[in-house]
Amino acid sequence: MGLKSFIEIHPDSHFPIQNLPFGVFKPEPASDPRPGVAIGDTSWTSRRSLRPVCLTVRSSRAPIASFSLISTSSWVWDALHGRKLVQQFKSCSTEPALRDNASLRQKALVPIDKVEMLVPIAIGDYTDFFSSMHHAKNCGTIFRGPENPIPANWFHLPIAYHGRASSIVISGTDIVRPRGQGHPAGNSPPYFGPSRKLDFELEMAAVVGPGNELGKPIDVNEAADHIFGVVLMNDWSGTTVSPWIVTLDALEPFVCDAPKQNPPPLPYLAEKISKNYDISLEVRIKPAGEEHGHVVTKSNFKHLYWTLTQQLAHHTINGCNLRPGDLLGTGTISGPEPESYGCLLELTWNGQNQLSLGGTNRKFLEDGDEVIFTGCSKGNDYNVGFGTCSGKILPSPL
Amino acid sequence: MGLKSFIEIHPDSHFPIQNLPFGVFKPEPASDPRPGVAIGDTSWTSRRSLRPVCLTVRSSRAPIASFSLISTSSWVWDALHGRKLVQQFKSCSTEPALRDNASLRQKALVPIDKVEMLVPIAIGDYTDFFSSMHHAKNCGTIFRGPENPIPANWFHLPIAYHGRASSIVISGTDIVRPRGQGHPAGNSPPYFGPSRKLDFELEMAAVVGPGNELGKPIDVNEAADHIFGVVLMNDWSGTTVSPWIVTLDALEPFVCDAPKQNPPPLPYLAEKISKNYDISLEVRIKPAGEEHGHVVTKSNFKHLYWTLTQQLAHHTINGCNLRPGDLLGTGTISGPEPESYGCLLELTWNGQNQLSLGGTNRKFLEDGDEVIFTGCSKGNDYNVGFGTCSGKILPSPL
Structure with missing residues (x-):
């Protein structure tokens, strides 16, 4: 604290000398x-x-x-x-x-x-978790109804899917609206064309430092030593990451308790100290032609139910090997309040509601929309920030 | 045909001068x-x-x-x-x-x-399809019952999941039995321990040659130009591949018609010429201490419903980019007869039946079992083969 450099740094800067991403x-x-x-x-x-x-x-x-x-x-x-x-x-x-x-x-x-x-790392493998309970609950309610929206096993282990490394791009890269098959109406052939419900997903991701050998899991209490740092991530079509990897060292002053887990996790997921980080997250949508964009959600990394270290330990418990540069996404980070939901699916409740962007509304993303994430831990006299993670939607080629 | 070399080659060799993998x-x-x-x-x-x-x-x-x-x-x-x-x-x-x-x-x-x-390639991403109709039908029947065992969309597109590149190993590498959580009985905590139903899956995989840019799909009729060759693959814990990549050139004399597809695929999956390859596949299990092992299934690559080129074209239709060295697994290749099923799940009908290995029986794999795949296209006077793809199960560390 109070560290100064001969380089002039604005008090609101994301990159003071305490950060060094x-x-x-x-x-x-x-x-x-x-x-x-x-x-x-x-x-x-x-x-x-x-x-x-x-x-x-x-x-x-x-x-x-x-x-x-x-x-x-x-x-x-x-x-x-x-x-x-x-x-x-x-x-x-x-x-x-x-x-x-x-x-x-x-x-x-x-x-x-x-x-x-x-993109600051050669990403060997990219795994995306599903670690926000609020997000899991909202998605479950939307797709399966309000009774038991979260499957019982969600509370026993950090669920994840395996994502594609080739299509991870750096902040600022345009994103082409994907096309593909959609559910047919009645007996007609499937729909084929541009995605009709293109969304963003507000995430962060851990960058793996030292990996492990195939067949040799990493203990959850040593997992932090295998995390090099953290970036912002938008899990849409072409996964976008922010360019600066912020180390766990730099985030240490912003540690907070992780949520109490009930049922208690199995021993291999039980941590001596279970840490989250207080990182304010914000998403803006900037329609084509507008200058600033509109804030559509404010969330926080601390809402995650499963910690980064639990995610990493679970990933290796079956013997899976991680390699330096692997990316572990947190999943969409939604908070408890509707204005803290981490994607349009939740914010518009699958398009049932309109989201106001000043003069215009959105159910899902439209061509020309730019989506801008920011993330920042705010201290008394300095910030440790992540800069921005942005991308603009281009129309589908067909 | 009839090509000879000064190198002596046994008529049963997998690697005559017509192959050159x-x-x-x-x-x-x-x-x-x-x-x-x-x-x-x-x-x-x-x-x-x-x-x-x-x-x-x-x-x-x-x-x-x-x-x-x-x-x-x-x-x-x-x-x-x-x-x-x-x-x-x-x-x-x-x-x-x-x-x-x-x-x-x-x-x-x-x-x-x-x-x-x-492993002959640096695998950027690994995708595993689900392209055998017989396998899809058997799995659907086992897990969901005999009514509509195959979901309707299976016939509209080659389904795939994204696999992990880090744990792909070369033939001959020992495989540690994975451990993890299993479904709890009643209200007790989940089971934690070694996998109880460890299986092999008889697959082949295409190795991508030239890739494509993000947002620029590959036409199905040009997809073959993006396939460098094919290997044997066992999709178990630690995906095992055979060491020699056999080119499509070398397999060309063994081309056969792909199955007629009904309903007809959407235009982006409709091929002018739809090719399969006549490649005989065989799996042996060799329990610890035995010398030769027992053949447990005989299948053939030609049983695939979706072709390699359809798999590749579908993979890119949403704009996804492939890179040189990417691996596209076919999914388990099961034939129509029970003795041609491509995994123990099907061969023992999820452990309901015992599979005889001479003096002993199997429902699933046991520690010490070695699983050996071979694949070979047999011509009149020469073979084009893949050698073997093998691995032995070691006990879980716990």
Whole structure:
């Protein structure tokens, strides 16, 4: 707290010196991808290009997290290298070598709005959980009715489905409305055409750091050591992620208790300390031609019933191996109040209600709509934020 | 037909000069992975190590298949390079440079049983279809009863689920019995422990060659140009694949008509020519301590209702992108007769019947059982085979 840097940082910035999230960017369109750390409105780069390395990394959370950083995650090494340097001037508030050398500063500090951000990890596998009880309850009520909207097993384990890694894109990428088959009316052939109910889903995702071997599960009380950090995620058609991975270290001041779980989880899911994080989440929809967009929901990461560490431990209990860079989505994060629901399915109750966007209404997303997520943990004198995770809907090709 | 090589090939060999499948192996435990082509009982290697390349490849099927071979599929280039050379002596029956140079032959030809085979591709995403009507019908009957065992939409599109890429292993890898939660009895907590009904699933899988961009589907009539080849696959805990990718070229002499589809598929799934392949498949179970194992089923690839090309086209119709090395499993391949069912669930009707293995019986797999798949297309004077796809069950760690 109270840490200052010679880099000017606005009090509302998502990226003060207490955050230092990791990303990968291209300074120029023809540049090689480069790892960087966000500070204020600039990205600090170690100027190393991506290449395979293998080394032992000392983690600030675990005693020693020894893992091979394979080529798919080589940027991590560079980023950690950068982080170590940045922490030098984090501890002494100023770094003369950089502060007093204007030429070096210009090379090392690149304005974020001038660079192209990339998906910061090679994602081997992507799993999406279903960890918000409010979301599970609303979906169950909509699709199966109000009696027993949540199946009994939902309370025994964090349910997940396996998602597609190839179609994960970086914030700012346009999303083409998908097309496919729909339920036929009576005996006619199935509907074929653009999706009629295109939605967003407000999620966050954990990025796996050190993985595990096939057949060797990770203990739930050691699971945090296998999480490199967290991003915002929109689980729609073409999964969109925010570019800056915020570490659990940076989120530690915003830890809060996870909800009490009843029935108690089986021993392999019972944590000594069960943590959530107080991260305010907000979704705006910006129809084509409008400038700012309208806030349609305000939720919070702390509403999750199953914790990130329970998700990770459950994922490996059957022997499944995780690899560095794997992505574990939380599922849609809905809060208890209607204005905190995490998707249009819930907000409009499957299109039964209209959602007002000022001069216009929505049941589901329309072509040209831009959806913008933001996430931020707000402290007394600084924020730890995630920036934005956005995408605009383009019409289906047919 | 009638092609001969100076390499002696047994008439029953899976790898005559008409096959030339691609694989990746280590000649010695400390060697770098190396691409190779199987001939007879040896593997012919180009002696290049794996490294990223980018070039245009002329395909023998398509006019020109131009695609970037990224690092994940760099071995393909090497293998194709090897294939081109091998085809030189395929066309002239002998290759003097190799035939007459014993030292070169010894270097270039490595006995298959002396090398360690590796998963031959970096699998970005793995999707498993459900394309055998007999399998769908049997599963539906077992779990939902004999009335309408197959849901109506099954006949409108090739259903699939998304599988995990990290746990795909090469033939010969031991498989640890998974553990997890099971349905509780009454009000007691859920069962936790080793899987009680561990099964194999007899499948094959297509390896994607050139991919497609997000939002740009592949036409069903061009889908074959995006399939590099086919492997055997066991979809159990830790998906096992056979090491040699057999090209569609090599399978072309074994093409047969795909089943007539009724109702007719929607236009995006309607093929000008709908091909299956006549590939005999066989599964043996070898209990611990036995030498040979017992054949438990004989099926055939030609029983698939949805073709590989329909699977691939359907996969991309919503805009999903495929990447080189992606794996598309067929789903369990069951034939119409009880002795051609592709998994123990069907063969023992969910454990209601015992399957005889000579001196012992099985309802599901037991620890120590080795399961061995073979696949082979049998011509008049030669075979095009897949070798074997095997794995042995180890007990759960708990």
